[in-house]
Amino acid sequence: MKKGSISLNRFMFVVVLAGFLVLSACSSNSSNSGNSGGNEAETPGANTAQNNSEALQVIESENAVKDGKYDPPITLTTVRTQENTVKFTDGDSIQNNVWTRAYEEEYGIKVKTLWAVDSSQIDQKMNLTIASGDIPDFFRVNATQFKQLAEAGMLADLSEVYNEYASERVKSLLTEEGTMALDSATIDGKLMAIPFTNPSREGSQMVFIRTDWLDALKLPEPKTMDDLMKISEAFSTQDPDHNGKQDTFGLAVDKDFMLLNGFFNSFHAYPDIVVKDSDGNLTFGATRSEMKSALAKLNEMFKSKQIDPEFGAKDITKVFEMIANGKIGMMYYAYYAGLYPLQAAKDKDPSMEWKAFPIMSVDGNPAKSQVSLGVNSYWVVKKEVEHPEAILKMLDFWVKTFYENTSDEIYQKFNTAPEDGNQVWLLNNMAAYKAFKNIEESLRIINALETNETSKLTPEDKGVYEKILKFQSGDLTNWSWNLIFSKGQALSVSNYYRTNNLYMNDEFSTSPLESIVQNAPALSKLQAETFTKIILGLSPIEEFDTFVKRWLELGGNEILADVNEWYKTKK
Template sequence: MHEMKKAGLTSVALLSALSIAIAGCSGSGDKEQPQQSVKPQESAKPQDSGSANGMKDGKYDPPITLTTVRAQQPTVKFANGDSIENNVWTRAYEKEYGIKLKTLWAVDPTQLEQKMNLTIASGDIPDFFQVNATQFKQLAEADLLADMTEAYNKHASEGVKKLMTEGGDMALKSATINGKLMAIPFTSPTKEGSQMVYIRTDWLKKLNLPEPKTMDDLLAISEAFTTKDPDGNGKNDTYGLAIDKDFGILIGFLNSYHAYWGINVKDASGNLTYSTIQPEMKNAFKKLQEMFKAGQIDPEFGAKNMTKVYESIANGKIGMFYNGPYAGLYPLQAAKDKDPSMEWKAFPLMSVDGKPAKSQVELGVGGYWVVKKGVKNPEAVLKMMDFWLKTFYDNKSDDIYKEFNTSPVDSNQVWLLNAVSAYKSFKNVDESLRIIEAFDTKDMSKLTPEDKGVYEKIQKFQTGDLSNWGWNLIFNKGGSMSVADQYRKNDLYINNEFITTPLPSMIEKGVALGKMEFETMTKIILGQSSIDEFDKYVEQWKKQGGDEIIKDINEWYKTTK
């Protein structure tokens, strides 16, 4: 079901890219390998290693040496005399923990997967390294990986354990095989990136429309934005709702109808089923067909990717669109730069009925940190992870930020030299809450150096600098991160329950099924097919391999319980 996933994840990939600009971090988007969940010892505290290399004052004594391989970001500049093997991060690992690193090879990120595949195929792997889900599965099946269960239970700090579980237990489940934790997940902020709806509030004001509270309100706004000339140019040239050809920015709309695109969800019996063939999807596309017929959707949407849609937004042709919480920076800041009178606001998903609308989310894992079987000190990876957590996230020192995170002189992203990392599930939501509190209390003592940078950007906006408008839209009170926080507080998510690599039947049948899916749904919106064509699509989807895929997915699902 590769093509089906592609559309559903388009916006997620975009949000991951935007997260770099906001948070200084991102993850790759590979699929994940699961099995039964590891049972962490919640009360366990980090312990010193009992190996031949003893611990003294929190350090290995004598020091240990671990080999690794990695990507080397071409944008990172080294200080004089520094290298991938000798830099501020590697020196800190040795100073703090007695861990020396030897990098066997480092390549451009574009070459990483191929180089890693060659290394894995040779069987001569380093002591620890990061892999994608497919590579993780290959290594586990070849019995080349250390069981990390004991190391995690005994040596992971409480902070690291919180990092691993902040987005739920599925990340650790995906790294667990036959009850054993075989890797440390490279977590990513999937839930934080859930879609919300952005609305032109200057158009609301012009048309004397209140902010929406229900889905009916939202649909009425879409109609008004289409028919009542909100831009005042006397032409019928505006659209209520934006859609792209891959449906990447349609996900939030579908979720408002309790319809979920291209994922596997639990049915009433507790088994997994494919979300796109459910009757809720038919209801959502029926409404989209009505909106298209009424002129509320660009008739050329089927030929426009998200970049083209964003051009329409910047050109003042769109009144409403769905996106993640980072849209204030892209695409909306560029739109604001072009038309300073334009105003937007993010609103939570609104439900078509009395049940809360929930956002669909993928597994928040971008890869896996694995340790070679037989390594004497596998817990060393967790110590370096703890150093990452304290240095990248918890630090409030400007000097440490400049040294380990981002240089204020040339914006050199030194943090990319870390050897082990993972990303918080709600990093930017928490940052927003701290910034809002600082504005309310005038107390900046709880802000990290990065928080202060955003705080200052919002201050500049408040004094008339519109180039920082997007930061205010994201991080200030009532902004998009406030909506994301509302989702978190109320657990408004539907998980894709399929968290392993694609099964053989999915690889064999998925492309053809995905093509049929897009063609059918696009024709329904355009009015070229009756809404009843949806029922025929479901029937054909099942006959042409869908039933086989669902059967195989449930066979896999049984092994995870």
């Protein structure tokens, strides 16, 4: 199972640039803009279009697409990270591997990697590259860098190229969650990048509950938020592990509140995203009254010892250790919790059982999971590149090879599952992630488990299917795959959200505004400190109103004015 990265706090933490950057760029040969030489002379009208780069791109692109393969081949330069999970064998390298050979064999595209560095070095190198103005033909950047390059006039307009040359499979992938991803890559009506989409909806939080503790306390599975709160209290006070001590907690809480989005969403509170208010204006979710109600409930739970009193000093890894040690019985997390941290907990205590449930509403209105834009970063093309459509060819190859392939041979050649220790799929030079890939995989696997018909399974599907069969035969090391993919388990909850469209979108879908960059750090710190003090009881719940006032005074008013001005132009 492979997944895209899950965007955490687009609005408040957008200034932390390194968290988003995985590829960057620099070029020592920018004059070689992607054509090896002979193609230009064969292109009708090329001489009269030499001083019109947009016309030249369209004319040459049409010629290239007719043949399906560039002849003679073109060369595109790029830069990237060097993934430490990729092992080169048989003389392969970052310059010459199964992906680069496939691009050349199928499309006549030679990819030349100018440099590849560890991800920890990318941010500094990319900023220097942008400052130098010397960039490669195509590369991947974060939202801030995308905006900088576009404003500097260094990027190609991909509008016509995308409309004419993007395959249906590529367009389907990029618009699976709607048009917001493409909208975020559009500046002044021009598509200036191809968004690297990731599955934000599929990664919505759900609530995982220890069902062996439910059985021990003779409690039914929850159907309402009241049921859930009674379970949390029982897990904290009724000795569910029968060790004679009151040393367990109902709800997992970490110092950064990464494990609480689902809880907040149950109260119709949406921290760290921008939502519409009752008047249709954009506002920040963490400052709404619903957040105050959620914090009041958390303070109540803290007072009744349902939350670890030391949560304010524990990051998510420390909380996961407590779960593995059998100290917490309920956790909000994404569908892949089975792999981490719950498989480690199961390994330590084989009697432990968990089950995933949808988030539950505090009232009669449906609970909706907050979702971010669903864009990890952006693929950009240098303005002077003669064949910008080439990146769409490579993206099409990615989709059909990574998602549509049913051949075991091709799977082993290009993908190589992570459990085999060599993530060859990371060598691709152009990619984006499907929004609901794992949900769809789960549905196919469920059908195969029910019918014993495996002909529609992809090679990756078959790998998960076989793991579940091993679990069903008693192999607990594969317990997590069953928790994730089987009927009624985690991805079934994700599919319930999808089927019923139970999402609250982040309405802010553009590159960061200057007011956000300037004010976000202070506002983020204020929010974290205030929420922690309220939950711990160090500040009364009324402090939330003071927080909102200070948030607005310390830059929030400026941010909201800018965000709403942007929203008017978007509409």
